[in-house]
Amino acid sequence: MTVIRTDVCVVGGGPGGRALALALARLGRESVLLEQRHGAARSFYGESVSPQGVRILDSLGVWDELAGRAHRVDRLEIADGGRRVLDVRFADFPYTWRHPVELAQPALLAELSAAALGACRVLEPAAAVGLIEERGRVAGVRARTPEGELEIRAAVTVGADGRFSQVRRMAGLEDGARRTPLERDVIWLKLPFPAGWDRRAYRIRIAGASHALFLPGTDGRVRVGLNIPKGGLRQLRADGVGRLRAQLAALAPELHPAAEEHIRSWSDTVLLDIFTTEVARWSVPGAVLLGDAAHTLTPVLGQGINHALADAVALAGLLAPDPASDAAPRAFECSRRAPVTRSRALQLRQERLFTLAVPPGPTLRRTVYRTLNALPALRRRVFAPVYFPGERPVPADAPRDLVRSAS
Ligand SMILES: Cc1cc2nc3c(=O)[nH]c(=O)nc-3n(C[C@H](O)[C@H](O)[C@H](O)COP(=O)(O)OP(=O)(O)OC[C@H]3O[C@@H](n4cnc5c(N)ncnc54)[C@H](O)[C@@H]3O)c2cc1C
Structure with missing residues (x-):
């Protein structure tokens, strides 16, 4: 050997x-x-x-x-019940490298x-x-x-x-x-990027207990991660791919025509079993x-x-x-x-927070996001450990060329 x-x-x-x-x-x-x-x-x-x-x-x-x-991605936008409740701008954070990228x-x-x-x-x-x-x-x-x-x-x-x-x-x-299995799984799919959407934004849309991520793909399309209840794929498959398109349309009606055209079968999607180990x-x-x-x-x-x-x-x-x-x-x-x-x-x-479906859960969730949206210092404190864990902030008066950003 x-x-x-x-x-x-x-x-x-x-x-x-x-x-x-x-x-x-x-x-x-x-x-x-x-x-x-x-x-x-x-x-x-x-x-x-x-x-x-x-x-x-x-x-x-x-x-x-x-x-x-x-x-380069400039913003994270969360909409709940059809209204924007949070808009995080990465340029507002005091770090040398500020922007996530795809x-x-x-x-x-x-x-x-x-x-x-x-x-x-x-x-x-x-x-x-x-x-x-x-x-x-x-x-x-x-x-x-x-x-x-x-x-x-x-x-x-x-x-x-x-x-x-x-x-x-x-x-x-x-x-x-x-x-630890989470309460939901994710179905990933890709669609043409909708006209009028900001290509430099991550979007999360929530409606009741349903939510999806919409990420600008590097191939010019939008990467969609639609959340379904754990083990829910079997039922969804039994209902047919039209049911998937309907769930997506409930969160993003503007994507519906593209979903009709491009999501023809389950082979246009990938299921991700969500768990942490x-x-x-x-x-x-x-x-x-x-x-x-x-x-x-x-x-x-x-x-x-x-x-x-x-x-x-x-x-x-x-x-x-x-x-x-x-x-x-x-x-x-x-x-x-x-x-x-x-x-x-x-x-x-x-x-x-995403899966709060029973009142007053959704109201509480919207209040949390709106409070974060209204208070920039609190917003930075909450999101810094997510996007900048352990990173050292640069002084507010640091020369601009220290602030490197992606294309
Ligand atoms: C659909 C999906 C979307 C995701 N989206 C994001 C995202 O947007 N951002 C993010 O940060 N994370 C995301 N993740 C998670 C992210 O992809 C992983 O956390 C990351 O890839 C982990 O890197 P890794 O190198 O530890 O493992 P992996 O990327 O999983 O790489 C492990 C590699 O080991 C190989 N391998 C396995 N067994 C063997 C073996 N016996 N011998 C030789 N090779 C072997 C596999 O083929 C694989 O290539 C996503 C994951 C999935 C599945």
């Missing part, structure tokens, strides 16, 4: 895995990255990158290349890989199918490729293999993992998890990519001096668990 030796074996070529390989490369460490799929065709994966994510991409030296392909994942992943070329060997398609264990430590992985099985032996193996992580299961880290421990000797494998979040407020990137940079910094160190993964978990836990709590609070 072919054996490859390296400093770090990264399992999973999503944003977390590829950013880790690049961050390690910048620090002079070699890695081998395994990705089970071939090519980066991910039409319904996250595209929203928060301002902190943009700053991290800049620190990795890839932002200048990516900026031309990113779509960025297609294939472009992001390709750029991260290109920048790591030379220091990171990418094996694709190659699926990790087992861990090599020696003297009580994980010493690498066994991988299946079209050419046969391989062994990748490494000082440390990183499970960056997403929400259904195999490394987590194989390393025994699944025990004590808590999976909390893992009791992120590492065992010789292996550590990052990104969705360590902490699956919900799509609310686009946090997943950001945390995967932040994890990658933090872990690389700790592993680079000595990849075999068992203290490094523990220090990594120590530094990253708190921000992830805060994001999760914020997301769950937001979810609860």
Whole structure:
């Protein structure tokens, strides 16, 4: 069997895995990255990158290349019961990087890989199918490729293999993992961008217990995430795709003609099962998890990519001096668990607000949003931990050229 030796074996070529390989490369460490799929065709994966994510991409030296392909977002608008109740303007926040962007994942992943070329060997398609264990430590992985099985032996193996992580299961880290299903699932679909809508706005529309996200896609279309009750797809499918279009029209009547034309069957949609996963421990000797494998979040407020990137940079910094160190993964978990836990709590609070359907719930929700809308300082305090977690504000009188923004 072919054996490859390296400093770090990264399992999973999503944003977390590829950013880790690049961050390690910048620090002079070699890695081998395994990705089970071939090519980066991910039409319904996250595209929203928060301002902190943009700053991290800049620190990795890839932002200048990516900026031309990113779509800057200026506002988050929430409408409830047909009325706008909250308008958050990202330019109002006192940070160097202020704007989230939409960025297609294939472009992001390709750029991260290109920048790591030379220091990171990418094996694709190659699926990790087992861990090599020696003297009580994980010493690498066994991988299946079209050419046969391989062994990748490494000082440390990183499970960056997403929400259904195999490394987590194989390393025994699944025990004590808590999976919390949310009350709803999301159906994703894409439609032509409606005339008259601001292309630089994230929109959330709520009507009773129903809500949807409308995000400006990088392909010029609008990415729609329509929320349905947990397990509700079966009933919806039985009712037919017309029922889906009707639910969408109740929230966004202006999209109805496009939905009639473009949503002809269920194959025009993708279902995302919404849950969060909390893992009791992120590492065992010789292996550590990052990104969705360590902490699956919900799509609310686009946090997943950001945390995967932040994890990658933090872990690389700790592993680079000595990849075999068992203290490094523990220090990594120590530094990253708190921000992830805060994001999760914020997301769950937001979810609860969205799903308040019984009076006086909806009135209470509108009051919360209107109060935030009326009080800029409070609005900044509430949204700063979401979009700028741990970022240092710049002084109000800082020169304008410090305030970098995406195209
Ligand atoms: C439909 C959808 C929309 C989303 N929208 C957003 C958004 O707008 N903004 C946002 O921030 N987040 C969003 N998210 C979440 C976001 O995509 C994830 O949080 C983010 O991709 C996590 O990155 P990751 O690198 O940890 O894992 P992933 O991106 O899941 O990457 C894991 C990779 O590991 C590979 N893999 C799995 N098992 C193996 C194996 N055994 N061997 C080799 N490779 C393996 C997978 O093929 C995959 O490529 C969305 C998620 C979905 C599903």
